[in-house]
Amino acid sequence: MLVLGLILLIGIGARQMVAPFVSAHQAEISLAPAALPLYTLRTVMRMLAALAASLTFTFTYATLAAKSRRAEMVLIPILDVLQSVPVLGYLSFTVTFFVALFPGNVLGPELAAIFAIFTSQAWNMAFSFYQGLRTVPNELDEASRAFRASAWQRFWRLEVPFAMPGLIWNMMMSMSGGWFFVVASEAISVGDVQIALPGVGSYVARAIQERDLAAVGWAIAAMTIAIICYDQLLFRPMVAWAEKFRFEQTAAQTVPRSWVLDLLRGSNLLRSINQPIGTAARKITRAQLSLPPGIVHRMTVWSPPRRAVDIIWIGLVAAGIAYVVWALAQFAGAALAWDDVAIAVSNGGLTLLRVAILIVIASVIWVPIGVAVGLRPGLTAKVQPIAQFLAAFPANLLFPVVVFLIVRFDLTPRIWLSPLMILGTQWYILFNVIAGASAFPSDFREAAATFRVRRWRWWRQVMLPGIFPYYVTGAITASGGAWNASIVSEVVSWGPTKLNGSGLGAYIAQMTVAGDFPRIALGIAVMSILVITMNRLIWRPLYAFAERRTRLD
Amino acid sequence: MTTETIPPVIDLRKINMAFARPTGEPLPVLVDIDLSIMEGEIVGLLGRSGSGKSTLLRIAGGLIRPTSGEVLYRGAPLAGPAEGITIVFQTFALYPWLTVQENVELGLDALALPLDEARRRATSAIDLIGLDGFQSAYPRELSGGMRQRVGFARAIVSDPTLLLMDEPFSALDVLTAETLRTDFLDLWTARQLPTKAVLLVTHNIEEAVLMCDRILVLASNPAHVAAEIRVPLPQPRNRLDAAFHAIVDEIYSILTSRMTESIGAQSQINRGLAQRLPRVSIYLIGGFIEKLISPPFDGYAEMARIAASFNLQVNWLFPIAEALHILEFAELKEASIKLTAAGRVFARSGPEERKRLFREHLLRFVPLAAHIRQVLDDREGHAAPRARFEFELQDHLDGRDAERTLRAVVGWGRYAGLFDYDDKSRTFRIGQTVA
Numbered sequence: 008m009l010v011l012g013l014i015l016l017i018g019i020g021a022r023q024m025v026a027p028f029v030s031a032h033q034a035e036i037s038l039a040p041a042a043l044p045l046y047t048l049r050t051v052m053r054m055l056a057a058l059a060a061s062l063t064f065t066f067t068y069a070t071l072a073a074k075s076r077r078a079e080m081v082l083i084p085i086l087d088v089l090q091s092v093p094v095l096g097y098l099s100f101t102v103t104f105f106v107a108l109f110p111g112n113v114l115g116p117e118l119a120a121i122f123a124i125f126t127s128q129a130w131n132m133a134f135s136f137y138q139g140l141r142t143v144p145n146e147l148d149e150a151s152r153a154f155r156a157s158a159w160q161r162f163w164r165l166e167v168p169f170a171m172p173g174l175i176w177n178m179m180m181s182m183s184g185g186w187f188f189v190v191a192s193e194a195i196s197v198g199d200v201q202i203a204l205p206g207v208g209s210y211v212a213r214a215i216q217e218r219d220l221a222a223v224g225w226a227i228a229a230m231t232i233a234i235i236c237y238d239q240l241l242f243r244p245m246v247a248w249a250e251k252f253r254f255e256q257t258a259a260q261t262v263p264r265s266w267v268l269d270l271l272r273g274s275n276l277l278r279s280i281n282q283p284i285g286t287a288a289r290k291i292t293r294a295q296l297s298l299p300p301g302i303v304h305r306m307t308v309w310s311p312p313r314r315a316v317d318i319i320w321i322g323l324v325a326a327g328i329a330y331v332v333w334a335l336a337q338f339a340g341a342a343l344a345w346d347d348v349a350i351a352v353s354n355g356g357l358t359l360l361r362v363a364i365l366i367v368i369a370s371v372i373w374v375p376i377g378v379a380v381g382l383r384p385g386l387t388a389k390v391q392p393i394a395q396f397l398a399a400f401p402a403n404l405l406f407p408v409v410v411f412l413i414v415r416f417d418l419t420p421r422i423w424l425s426p427l428m429i430l431g432t433q434w435y436i437l438f439n440v441i442a443g444a445s446a447f448p449s450d451f452r453e454a455a456a457t458f459r460v461r462r463w464r465w466w467r468q469v470m471l472p473g474i475f476p477y478y479v480t481g482a483i484t485a486s487g488g489a490w491n492a493s494i495v496s497e498v499v500s501w502g503p504t505k506l507n508g509s510g511l512g513a514y515i516a517q518m519t520v521a522g523d524f525p526r527i528a529l530g531i532a533v534m535s536i537l538v539i540t541m542n543r544l545i546w547r548p549l550y551a552f553a554e555r556r557t558r559l560d
Numbered sequence: 561m562t563t564e565t566i567p568p569v570i571d572l573r574k575i576n577m578a579f580a581r582p583t584g585e586p587l588p589v590l591v592d593i594d595l596s597i598m599e600g601e602i603v604g605l606l607g608r609s610g611s612g613k614s615t616l617l618r619i620a621g622g623l624i625r626p627t628s629g630e631v632l633y634r635g636a637p638l639a640g641p642a643e644g645i646t647i648v649f650q651t652f653a654l655y656p657w658l659t660v661q662e663n664v665e666l667g668l669d670a671l672a673l674p675l676d677e678a679r680r681r682a683t684s685a686i687d688l689i690g691l692d693g694f695q696s697a698y699p700r701e702l703s704g705g706m707r708q709r710v711g712f713a714r715a716i717v718s719d720p721t722l723l724l725m726d727e728p729f730s731a732l733d734v735l736t737a738e739t740l741r742t743d744f745l746d747l748w749t750a751r752q753l754p755t756k757a758v759l760l761v762t763h764n765i766e767e768a769v770l771m772c773d774r775i776l777v778l779a780s781n782p783a784h785v786a787a788e789i790r791v792p793l794p795q796p797r798n799r800l801d802a803a804f805h806a807i808v809d810e811i812y813s814i815l816t817s818r819m820t821e822s823i824g825a826q827s828q829i830n831r832g833l834a835q836r837l838p839r840v841s842i843y844l845i846g847g848f849i850e851k852l853i854s855p856p857f858d859g860y861a862e863m864a865r866i867a868a869s870f871n872l873q874v875n876w877l878f879p880i881a882e883a884l885h886i887l888e889f890a891e892l893k894e895a896s897i898k899l900t901a902a903g904r905v906f907a908r909s910g911p912e913e914r915k916r917l918f919r920e921h922l923l924r925f926v927p928l929a930a931h932i933r934q935v936l937d938d939r940e941g942h943a944a945p946r947a948r949f950e951f952e953l954q955d956h957l958d959g960r961d962a963e964r965t966l967r968a969v970v971g972w973g974r975y976a977g978l979f980d981y982d983d984k985s986r987t988f989r990i991g992q993t994v995a
Contacts, residue, residue: 150653155670168657252657
């Protein structure tokens with residue numbers, strides 16, 4: 008029943024996506040709660056489509072980068088930059104392109120929305136897969152070569168399984184972010200292109216226009232159910248299944264379980280369906296598909312890499328970059344003055360200040376709480392799923408509630424809009440700290456207790472260093488998310504009332520509404536540069552420091 | 561002679577291997593090695609860790625191409641991993657996401673057999689190696705010994721002609737290793753394996769004498785064949801046999817004399833700065849000296865005997881002996897080790913006196929330690945970055961050796977109070993705690 012129902016739902020969703028789309032008379036978004044289930048379904052479908060696209064991208068892009076040294080020199084820096092571009096920035100640019108691609112069909116805007124979600128998850132999935140491919144243990148690599156596996160067999164039997172746990176974890180993280188963007192990308196207007204795709208996001212946008220707080224409440228409820236279903240039906244089973252790919256040879260104490268996976272493995276009917284699929288998959292992955300043996304079973308050659316080819320390649324790449332820079336300068340120079348740059352940069356400074364202060368405040372609040380929770384296993388089991396859920400929940404659905412309060416009590420938007428940025432992403436700090444505290448070796452804790460280490464010293468020399476790497480991971484995600492969120496949170500509206508908090512996010516948002524492409528590009532570029540700088544100057548050194556400090560050998 | 565008519569199973573001729581140094585010049589690791597294995601032979605490659613024996617095995621397996629030299633497999637040049645050559649790995653190299661059965665079937669993937677044929681052959685290999693009933697287990701559920709049995713099953717399932725074994729027993733505990741060795745030898749002598757020849761890489765002298773028909777002793781830096789020893793004893797061999805003992809002693813004596821020669825040679829190059837130092841803790845040195853001076857040794861022991869009484873393997877025993885020899889607390893000769901007068905004084909002294917004596921010897925016999933101290937003394941602020949010495953060492957040593965040598969000298973220098981080292985800033989200095 009469950010499976011049949013799912014197939015049916017996917018069918019309905021897909022049918023509607025290709026329905027003709029006429030820009031002038033788009034389907035009116037209804038605020039009736041009864042319409043919500045279908046809207047939610049559409050939203051979920053977009054999510055799935057984007058996930059499939061991200062996986063395809065991951066398998067090709069990351070593999071290419073890991074296999075070819077020359078491709079790697081170009082692909083990895085590109086990925087690094089792509090990762091730091093705000094997701095909604097892509098949307099502003101691509102939506103007109105996609106609409107033009109399928110004129111008069113709803114597929115265009117659909118693709119634009121899917122592409123936006125794709126950009127929110129593909130990059131870090133690709134990175135994780137690339138890391139996985141690069142860290143395949145030497146001995147397994149040698150074994151596969153010694154037993155003369157073809158490149159195809161090797162990919163499916165060694166590389167993909169090895170990278171799987173990391174990939175699935177990153178997929179989960181990406182999905183959490185993805186909900187935010189799926190909601191943000193459904194109702195957008197770039198210049199005179201106005202789009203409202205049927206979905207939860209449009210529903211909320213409409214509710215804001217109509218100042219209908221009850222409808223916002225319904226949307227929040229629908230999203231909650233959708234996220235819980237996604238987690239239970241898709242990710243829990245995947246995580247439990249991926250457990251067998253963990254490389255550690257020792258048995259884990261706590262094995263993730265999933266009732267859905269147990270059901271899939273337990274039921275006779277489902278097993279009989281699964282069996283042929285499994286056998287087919289085995290046949291495919293065992294297939295040789297090899298190139299002529301001379302090419303595949305090349306030996307490791309210890310000759311220095313051919314310099315001349317390298318130089319030509321680097322020259323080509325440099326020429327390409329120079330051309331792109333030149334073209335950009337042409338495009339931007341015509342429309343922009345140095346004044347614009349100054350405005351964008353000063354706005355960027357404001358947003359940077361906000362992000363920094365918010366991360367500090369969130370850390371002060373959540374680190375002690377996280378530690379307190381993480382040290383109590385019983386509590387951890389209860390709080391951790393809630394924290395993960397909160398991280399996944401699209402915080403922009405909650406914005407109207409906050410805005411409503413700001414308007415009601417007449418608060419200063421510049422200050423009181425700021426917390427919105429971190430509303431959704433602060434939970435990353437919480438659940439990473441919880442994870443760190445619960446992974447803290449119990450003999451370290453017992454040692455500290457035996458020596459009756461004082462409270463202050465205990466924090467400074469025992470606990471904080473212990474959770475530091477986890478905290479840094481959480482804080483990186485939280486700050487990245489905050490930058491992304493700034494585009495939708497620095498300018499908000501409630502019916503006819505518009506609140507402007509100013510800042511780089513607000514700048515980009517306004518330029519998007521105005522359809523001013525050179526300035527959108529400028530804003531995005533400034534934001535990317537700020538994010539990259541922050542990563543290079545603060546987060547990466549901190550991360551390296553954390554790794555070095557907590558290593559024992 | 562039959563060797564005229566049947567070509568060797570594998571024939572390595574004049575193999576040279578060099579890796580690139582950071583500076584770009586080649587660093588030789590294997591020099592002019594000849595090795596051929598006939599049908600029916602188990603040949604051992606014996607040497608200390610880092611002597612290049614695993615590299616040689618990978619060359620024979622077609623995984624690495626030598627810088628120069630020729631590899632002939634059954635008379636034809638080897639161009640890469642070939643059908644009929646398989647490897648048993650030291651760390652097992654099992655795929656944790658595959659069951660025992662699937663891991664063994666992996667050995668057949670390249671043959672593209674039908675699925676049920678592959679299954680049948682895997683099952684019979686699993687039976688042969690004594691793992692019947694564990695087909696559906698995952699490697700993480702198995703003990704070390706059972707995992708290596710899977711490694712053996714995977715290697716023999718494709719009926720290889722040549723089996724390459726890379727320290728297959730060294731990751732196992734003593735008893736498990738013994739059982740697995742015996743089981744393998746039983747299969748081999750009963751001719752139940754289709755395998756024609758075996759190359760065994762090991763650092764365990766007794767294991768080599770127990771299993772091999774012929775042993776090549778590799779001397780390191782760069783690796784070359786120091787001696788070839790035939791083991792004409794019939795299987796199954798007995799460790800308590802006098803003939804067995806004689807061969808073990810002979811190998812110890814070759815390895816020791818090679819080591820003293822190499823220490824002597826290194827102290828000539830670049831004022832001895834490039835001398836490799838074994839990473840041996842000062843407490844191991846102290847403990848070993850105490851053991852050596854107490855009865856029944858009274859300051860003199862045969863290497864084989866002291867190895868047996870400590871249950872130490874070559875890769876443990878030799879670094880300690882090497883450290884003692886370099887520091888001139890003991891002298892290595894033939895297959896024995898003898899405490900020097902200073903070594904005897906060290907053994908009888910209290911902690912302070914030991915420190916002083918150690919410091920004196922460190923300055924006199926380890927040019928690198930003296931050099932570091934000299935630089936620190938000369939410098940204003942008495943501090944110097946580690947990179948400086950790293951760089952000097954890498955002129956003569958590869959990265960791993962340089963790293964090991966520096967770590968050893970840091971440990972010894974700290975104990976002797978010669979200098980201090982701060983790992984956070986990666987600098988050497990003469991601190992307040994250091995006189």
